[in-house]
Amino acid sequence: MRTCVSIIEPSLAAALSAAKRAKDQGADLVEVRFDMMSSPPSDLRGFDDIGIEMIATLRPALQGGGYTGNEQTRRAFLRMAAEHGFGLIDLEDGSVLLREARKVFPRSRIIASHHDYESTPPSREIVATLTRESEWADVAKAAYKVNTVTDLLVLAEAAKSLSATKGSHVIVGMGAAGEITRVCADRLGSEFSYACLEKGKEAAPGQLDLATMMRLGRGGGTITGVVGGSLRHSRSAAMHNAAFEALGLPGRYFKFETRKDELNKLKPIALAYGLRGFNVTIPYKEEIMPLLDSLDAVAERVKAVNTVVVEDGMLRGTNTDAFGVEKTIELAGVEVRGKKALLIGAGGAARACASALKGIGADVTITNRTAGKAKRLAEELGGEAVPLRDAPKGEYDIVINCTPLGMVGFPDEMPIAPEVFREGQFVMDVVYNPPRTKFLAEAEKKGAVTRNGEDMLVFQAAKAFELWTGGWPPTDVMKEALRGSLT
Numbered sequence: 217m218r219t220c221v222s223i224i225e226p227s228l229a230a231a232l233s234a235a236k237r238a239k240d241q242g243a244d245l246v247e248v249r250f251d252m253m254s255s256p257p258s259d260l261r262g263f264d265d266i267g268i269e270m271i272a273t274l275r276p277a278l279q280g281g282g283y284t285g286n287e288q289t290r291r292a293f294l295r296m297a298a299e300h301g302f303g304l305i306d307l308e309d310g311s312v313l314l315r316e317a318r319k320v321f322p323r324s325r326i327i328a329s330h331h332d333y334e335s336t337p338p339s340r341e342i343v344a345t346l347t348r349e350s351e352w353a354d355v356a357k358a359a360y361k362v363n364t365v366t367d368l369l370v371l372a373e374a375a376k377s378l379s380a381t382k383g384s385h386v387i388v389g390m391g392a393a394g395e396i397t398r399v400c401a402d403r404l405g406s407e408f409s410y411a412c413l414e415k416g417k418e419a420a421p422g423q424l425d426l427a428t429m430m431r432l433g434r435g436g437g438t439i440t441g442v443v444g445g446s447l448r449h450s451r452s453a454a455m456h457n458a459a460f461e462a463l464g465l466p467g468r469y470f471k472f473e474t475r476k477d478e479l480n481k482l483k484p485i486a487l488a489y490g491l492r493g494f495n496v497t498i499p500y501k502e503e504i505m506p507l508l509d510s511l512d513a514v515a516e517r518v519k520a521v522n523t524v525v526v527e528d529g530m531l532r533g534t535n536t537d538a539f540g541v542e543k544t545i546e547l548a549g550v551e552v553r554g555k556k557a558l559l560i561g562a563g564g565a566a567r568a569c570a571s572a573l574k575g576i577g578a579d580v581t582i583t584n585r586t587a588g589k590a591k592r593l594a595e596e597l598g599g600e601a602v603p604l605r606d607a608p609k610g611e612y613d614i615v616i617n618c619t620p621l622g623m624v625g626f627p628d629e630m631p632i633a634p635e636v637f638r639e640g641q642f643v644m645d646v647v648y649n650p651p652r653t654k655f656l657a658e659a660e661k662k663g664a665v666t667r668n669g670e671d672m673l674v675f676q677a678a679k680a681f682e683l684w685t686g687g688w689p690p691t692d693v694m695k696e697a698l699r700g701s702l703t
């Protein structure tokens with residue numbers, strides 16, 4: 217994949233300096249957005265010897281650019297650009313100038329550009345647009361706002377249809393949800409991918425900086441991500457991307473916010489974009505299971521999948537949450553074998569905790585707001601269930617909150633009466649934001665050893681990273697990135 221840096225500097229001198237830096241930092245092409253300057257410059261001599269391919273763009277305001285002058289001046293300026301080393305001229309789909317371009321710019325390659333800043337249309341419409349553009353241009357370009365994972369599949373389908381044609385094209389998915397289309401531009405058959413020189417200088421939403429694109433290299437490296445209902449609060453991308461960067465490994469972690477009716481599109485998306493795997497989070501850890509090709513023994517035991525590995529075109533589900541719990545216990549130096557543990561909650565986190573504790577030899581008791589669910593989980597695990605009001609009367613060595621109570625956005629309430637705590641107990645909260653919940657504060661008051669859900673989160677991520685890359689990540693870097701993302 218070739219990388220084109222879009223330059224949006226306000227002055228000619230700044231644009232020239234940015235073009236030189238882009239070249240020095242490895243860009244294959246630069247696009248100078250002359251419409252971002254107060255007026256088109258009258259002299260372009262400095263660009264003659266930049267040494268890489270250059271695109272001149274003077275996009276009219278009506279087409280989403282910043283140029284407000286007339287067509288005659290625009291035509292004259294772009295001809296001057298063509299004479300000063302700009303071998304590619306970008307013109308808008310449907311414009312009169314595009315139709316005349318081969319005559320007006322006989323020695324330049326023409327890029328025809330189509331932008332939809334709102335949505336992604338059906339793939340046949342994308343194919344029709346790019347086919348129409350290629351009648352007038354050497355490179356047919358279309359950029360669409362990606363709003364859903366379905367849009368990612370639509371773009372991949374359009375690219376597949378176009379792969380049979382000879383023409384050159386660039387397909388871009390704009391916005392944060394479309395970032396993967398920039399990194400995996402090769403998979404969409406794009407001639408090049410647009411990037412910005414540095415963060416904060418994006419010419420379009422979702423553009424990555426050149427240094428990141430260079431690190432990812434051709435094909436984007438190890439492509440991973442997280443699938444969930446609402447991912448605004450997910451910290452996984454911060455942790456995984458920090459690990460990729462720290463190791464200097466080409467790889468990127470994306471957020472795939474997915475509606476329930478889109479879950480069956482994940483496999484074709486994973487295959488089209490070459491995903492190595494993905495995490496699964498609330499509310500799909502169970503719903504994803506029937507859609508996978510296989511489950512490993514841990515996923516079968518926990519009855520929830522938080523990690524998928526793509527192997528030979530197959531989606532294999534596993535669960536690394538239980539590993540996160542085991543590591544939390546190990547790092548706290550707690551002896552679990554033969555000890556009595558109380559879990560509050562009967563959802564996915566409780567299943568992971570129960571599986572980990574049973575695996576290390578603890579006796580597990582479950583209590584939950586909905587008693588029936590606690591009973592079912594206990595029966596399945598060979599443990600006990602106890603009503604929430606009776607649970608504090610029990611004697612437990614380990615107590616773990618597996619409900620979201622206390623987490624940012626949820627009531628800061630105790631999931632159980634504080635009488636359950638006593639000195640020397642090990643008390644864990646799966647919640648990590650905030651780091652100290654009322655639950656942990658009350659346990660500390662009684663002299664318990666406490667841990668929040670931070671280690672669980674970091675180590676479930678580390679295990680997934682290892683499954684995808686074959687290498688163990690720097691967990692201190694991941695933890696730092698997690699903490700940084702919470703402030």
Ligand code: NAP
Binds near residue numbers: 566584
């Ligand atoms: P889940 O499957 O939806 O289960 C939620 C559990 O919490 C259920 O037992 C539910 O009881 C109970 N609950 C929810 N709201 C409650 C309330 N207001 N009062 C009392 N009980 C309530 O969710 P999950 O996947 O287990 O996640 C639970 C928490 O664990 C979340 O905060 C999640 O972020 C956290 N988590 C942390 C990690 C980590 O790595 N640190 C990993 C996974 C999950 P009912 O059965 O009565 O509905």
